[in-house]
Amino acid sequence: MSAQVLSGKTMSESLRLEIASRVTALKERGLTPGLAVILVGNDPASEIYVRNKGNGCTEVGMYSRTINMPAETTQEELEAAIEELNADSAIHGILVQLPLPKHLDEQAALAKILPEKDVDGFHLINAGHMLTGTEGVVACTPRGALHMIKSTGVNLSGKEAVVIGRSNIVGKPMAMLLLKENCTVAMCHSRTQNLAEHTRRADILVAAVGKAGFVTADMVKPGAIVIDVGINRVDGKVKGDVDYDAVKEVAGWITPVPGGVGKMTITMLLMNTVEAAERMLK
Numbered sequence: 001m002s003a004q005v006l007s008g009k010t011m012s013e014s015l016r017l018e019i020a021s022r023v024t025a026l027k028e029r030g031l032t033p034g035l036a037v038i039l040v041g042n043d044p045a046s047e048i049y050v051r052n053k054g055n056g057c058t059e060v061g062m063y064s065r066t067i068n069m070p071a072e073t074t075q076e077e078l079e080a081a082i083e084e085l086n087a088d089s090a091i092h093g094i095l096v097q098l099p100l101p102k103h104l105d106e107q108a109a110l111a112k113i114l115p116e117k118d119v120d121g122f123h124l125i126n127a128g129h130m131l132t133g134t135e136g137v138v139a140c141t142p143r144g145a146l147h148m149i150k151s152t153g154v155n156l157s158g159k160e161a162v163v164i165g166r167s168n169i170v171g172k173p174m175a176m177l178l179l180k181e182n183c184t185v186a187m188c189h190s191r192t193q194n195l196a197e198h199t200r201r202a203d204i205l206v207a208a209v210g211k212a213g214f215v216t217a218d219m220v221k222p223g224a225i226v227i228d229v230g231i232n233r234v235d236g237k238v239k240g241d242v243d244y245d246a247v248k249e250v251a252g253w254i255t256p257v258p259g260g261v262g263k264m265t266i267t268m269l270l271m272n273t274v275e276a277a278e279r280m281l282k
């Protein structure tokens with residue numbers, strides 16, 4: 001039996017209709033939600049993502065602005081650009097595209113973003129909300145992944161969840177969200193011993209490793225929900241962290257790459273932005 005495919009494309013279509021209608025409602029009250037993306041330098045992958053974000057905004061009727069800054073931008077210049085957006089009433093969401101060029105301090109830059117406008121959920125205030133389970137902005141990729149997991153209808157309470165990868169952007173917040181759903185969560189990483197023994201126990205397996213085809217069929221529990229966060233470029237193609245064709249024969253549900261979590265990440269960015277704009281009117 002082959003796994004059910006959790007399509008980020010299909011899920012995004014219905015979510016984006018909902019977002020578009022909330023944008024329309026805000027516009028009727030005189031407020032157009034706006035997202036600003038700061039892109040420093042010209043990394044080709046970043047340029048693709050930033051373009052996808054701009055297109056997403058257009059699709060749901062939001063205002064979007066991309067601020068392209070040269071690779072030599074100084075920390076002061078970057079922070080000044082952020083401060084300007086903090087003060088701009090047309091902008092409800094600010095995203096500083098990561099990674100930044102090596103000479104720039106990411107944490108210091110993120111700390112400058114007003115937490116209410118931090119639609120990435122990367123500010124320490126929002127990271128703290130995530131840790132305590134209180135209301136704040138939830139990072140887009142884990143939020144999108146959780147939406148996909150919930151769409152299976154599986155009761156998550158008490159289930160074993162394994163997250164491979166411990167980044168601040170994906171692994172850690174993903175684990176917190178699954179914990180909040182009452183899963184028993186294990187966070188695995190590059191130093192984990194006997195990784196497959198952990199992953200084979202997982203009812204929910206989230207792969208955020210950054211290595212194409214890392215999760216093989218023998219690592220997956222039959223019937224598991226397998227969420228592939230990987231975006232790896234191999235011979236000009238985008239590949240996930242999961243050996244899709246083989247794992248599909250074992251898993252109960254699986255997300256494709258492309259058209260899976262990546263698509264949902266942008267949708268959740270739009271959701272976080274419309275929510276930030278809605279909070280302005282409250």
Ligand SMILES: Nc1nc(=O)c2c([nH]1)NC[C@@H]1CN(c3ccc(C(=O)N[C@@H](CCC(=O)O)C(=O)O)cc3)C=[N+]21
Pocket residue numbers: 048049052095096097098099120140141231238257258259260261262263265266
């Ligand atoms: N401040 C910040 N916030 C981010 O959310 C952020 C970031 N920096 N830096 C890079 C990562 C990566 N990321 C993706 C966004 C969209 C797709 C996406 O659209 N994927 C499509 C197309 C993939 C492709 O063709 O490249 C898909 O999976 O179907 C993927 C990955 C956001 N990130």
Ligand SMILES: [Mg+2]
Pocket residue numbers: 008256257258259260261262263
């Ligand atoms: Mg994807």
